[in-house]
Amino acid sequence: MLPTFRSFVNTWNIDEMGHMNVQFYVSSFSSALAHLSDMLGHGLIEARDQGAALTARTDQIVYAREMRLAVNFMVDSAVIGVADDHLTVLHKMINLDQDEMAASCLSEIVMRDTTSDTDRPLPAGVIERANQLLEDPDPQAMPRPQGHTPAHIPRNLETARKLGMTENCRDLVQADQLDAFGRMQSRHSMGCYSDGASIMWRHVGLLQNPEETGVGGAVVQTHMTYHSHARLGQTFAIYGGFWKAGSASVTSAQWILDTVTGKPITCADTVAVMFDTNARKACPLTNEDRAKFEAKKLKFEDIS
Amino acid sequence: MGTPALSIDQLPITFRGTVAPSEIDEMGHMNVRYYVHKAGQAAGHLFNMIGMGPDRRKRLGLIHAPLDHHVRFLKESHLAMPINARSGIVAIAPDCLRIYTEVLHATSGAVSATFTGDYVLTHGLHGERTNFPKDVLAAAEQYKCALPDYGAPRGINLPQPTVIPNWQQAEALGLAEISRLEVGTDKIAADGAVRPEYFIGTISDGIPAFLSTIDIDRAARLNDGVGGAALEYRLFYFRRPEAGELTITRSGFIEVGNKTFLHGHWIFDQNGKPLAATAAIAVTFDLKARKSLPMPPEMRAAYEERVVPGFAV
Numbered sequence: 001m002l003p004t005f006r007s008f009v010n011t012w013n014i015d016e017m018g019h020m021n022v023q024f025y026v027s028s029f030s031s032a033l034a035h036l037s038d039m040l041g042h043g044l045i046e047a048r049d050q051g052a053a054l055t056a057r058t059d060q061i062v063y064a065r066e067m068r069l070a071v072n073f074m075v076d077s078a079v080i081g082v083a084d085d086h087l088t089v090l091h092k093m094i095n096l097d098q099d100e101m102a103a104s105c106l107s108e109i110v111m112r113d114t115t116s117d118t119d120r121p122l123p124a125g126v127i128e129r130a131n132q133l134l135e136d137p138d139p140q141a142m143p144r145p146q147g148h149t150p151a152h153i154p155r156n157l158e159t160a161r162k163l164g165m166t167e168n169c170r171d172l173v174q175a176d177q178l179d180a181f182g183r184m185q186s187r188h189s190m191g192c193y194s195d196g197a198s199i200m201w202r203h204v205g206l207l208q209n210p211e212e213t214g215v216g217g218a219v220v221q222t223h224m225t226y227h228s229h230a231r232l233g234q235t236f237a238i239y240g241g242f243w244k245a246g247s248a249s250v251t252s253a254q255w256i257l258d259t260v261t262g263k264p265i266t267c268a269d270t271v272a273v274m275f276d277t278n279a280r281k282a283c284p285l286t287n288e289d290r291a292k293f294e295a296k297k298l299k300f301e302d303i304s
Numbered sequence: 305m306g307t308p309a310l311s312i313d314q315l316p317i318t319f320r321g322t323v324a325p326s327e328i329d330e331m332g333h334m335n336v337r338y339y340v341h342k343a344g345q346a347a348g349h350l351f352n353m354i355g356m357g358p359d360r361r362k363r364l365g366l367i368h369a370p371l372d373h374h375v376r377f378l379k380e381s382h383l384a385m386p387i388n389a390r391s392g393i394v395a396i397a398p399d400c401l402r403i404y405t406e407v408l409h410a411t412s413g414a415v416s417a418t419f420t421g422d423y424v425l426t427h428g429l430h431g432e433r434t435n436f437p438k439d440v441l442a443a444a445e446q447y448k449c450a451l452p453d454y455g456a457p458r459g460i461n462l463p464q465p466t467v468i469p470n471w472q473q474a475e476a477l478g479l480a481e482i483s484r485l486e487v488g489t490d491k492i493a494a495d496g497a498v499r500p501e502y503f504i505g506t507i508s509d510g511i512p513a514f515l516s517t518i519d520i521d522r523a524a525r526l527n528d529g530v531g532g533a534a535l536e537y538r539l540f541y542f543r544r545p546e547a548g549e550l551t552i553t554r555s556g557f558i559e560v561g562n563k564t565f566l567h568g569h570w571i572f573d574q575n576g577k578p579l580a581a582t583a584a585i586a587v588t589f590d591l592k593a594r595k596s597l598p599m600p601p602e603m604r605a606a607y608e609e610r611v612v613p614g615f616a617v
Contacts, residue, residue: 003484006513007509008483027488071523072513096513181548185489
């Protein structure tokens with residue numbers, strides 16, 4: 001794998017759970033992709049010249065270990081698949097102080113027009129270079145299969161309302177949230193999901209008072225799909241809800257939707273746990289917890 | 305230089321603010337990058353006072369930027385402290401003003417940090433350097449001051465860089481890579497290029513990794529209340545990158561003393577071209593007593609082993 005990012009966990013990366021917030025994992029992987037793009041011969045200058053940048057169409061992120069304050073870390077990246085229309089890239093985040101994998105991200109990378117958000121075929125030069133860099137995936141970094149919102153469910157405002165999703169966030173895109181091409185950075189999608197998650201937990205009657213109990217929510221794995229990219233001043237809202245409860249984890253769907261058109265910007269299926277901030281470990285779900293989820297869970301079968 | 309027009313106490317206030325929670329680092333004090341940020345804001349206000357404020361610059365298509373900074377960190381700043389800065393001009397040339405700024409604890413008046421930097425005007429980001437208008441130079445005379453002893457170079461006396469960073473040389477010297485980043489839009493100034501504090505920020509973030517390769521119990525030491533603090537920085541800015549550009553920092557020890565160590569950094573862009581060069585003096589810091597500690601002999605020996613012969617800034 002190739003070194004593509006190297007940094008440090010600062011105080012301003014730490015959230016109320018006492019660890020690096022999920023959005024900063026995403027920003028690290030995004031920056032890693034920028035370095036990898038440069039290695040593939042399609043960096044910032046080429047992207048500007050051609051009006052198209054190597055962009056993640058999907059990200060499957062595994063949060064394997066907490067990243068606490070003042071940890072040194074890096075990201076290594078590898079091209080593990082090459083097709084005419086996309087590359088498959090695996091990023092591995094390593095906690096350098098503990099010498100262990102902290103997270104990974106399996107991404108489908110496309111050549112996306114930076115104005116229209118449509119995808120183009122990959123240039124021959126990029127394919128050639130990607131084939132030179134091609135390597136076998138590190139099995140440790142590959143995500144485990146996770147549940148997904150069924151493909152036939154339309155991701156839009158109408159469906160969100162039919163499903164009874166809660167509105168978890170309503171905001172607009174600010175100038176400092178944009179990437180070099182004027183698109184909202186994926187980090188901020190994840191930041192909005194993270195901020196909105198407590199609304200969903202409270203909707204099902206759990207994690208009502210994390211400050212007092214020391215138990216909050218923590219994300220284990222996320223599958224993000226980037227349908228389009230929000231631009232400066234664009235208003236959006238996040239709708240979401242839980243749809244599956246296992247023995248220790250719950251799975252939610254959260255959709256960032258354009259408030260004007262109701263169309264999807266980014267959609268995510270997320271596996272999360274209840275996390276004890278004192279013991280620094282996940283709490284199992286009780287039967288009572290599961291009953292609360294069942295009572296409020298999204299019913300995809302109601303959508304034709 | 306003629307007679308200073310103003311004593312240090314007479315310098316105008318060019319910044320007022322408060323240390324925010326988001327500016328506090330793992331050492332429990334305001335991180336170095338926020339001092340540089342505040343000094344930059346102070347310079348903006350001083351420019352306005354001498355008739356070269358944002359309205360006129362915009363009208364003329366000019367931007368102002370520092371070529372360098374010499375920084376002395378004298379006193380920590382903690383959460384919620386009211387902070388002021390005052391600024392004057394220590395040297396005037398037709399195309400360059402050497403601005404002195406000191407960051408103060410507003411309630412006690414104690415000087416927390418000092419900055420000296422050469423500021424120039426250019427036609428846009430990529431345009432030629434230009435002279436200051438005559439009326440601006442005349443106004444600048446009214447803010448002339450002498451550089452106080454506590455703001456003068458102490459451990460790093462580098463009027464100019466002694467070498468321009470070179471990627472091949474960094475490889476040959478075996479300089480450590482301490483950061484590999486992408487410039488985000490949140491780091492960009494109004495003129496479209498990265499704000500100067502980005503450079504010191506990348507070094508601040510990279511130093512723990514740099515020291516971890518030697519001082520392997522760094523995390524444990526932090527838990528025991530032993531950290532580090534910067535005393536002095538010399539920063540030379542060659543080019544400020546724009547959003548989406550990539551930066552890589554290569555670093556090494558230059559000199560190790562009894563209590564302090566001098567480290568150097570070369571910052572490159574995605575093409576291996578130099579963006580900045582920096583030298584800094586730091587100490588081991590007792591996070592409980594809030595004062596510097598003598599360097600343990602084993603640490604000093606380990607650092608000395610890593611001094612890179614031939615490396616300079």
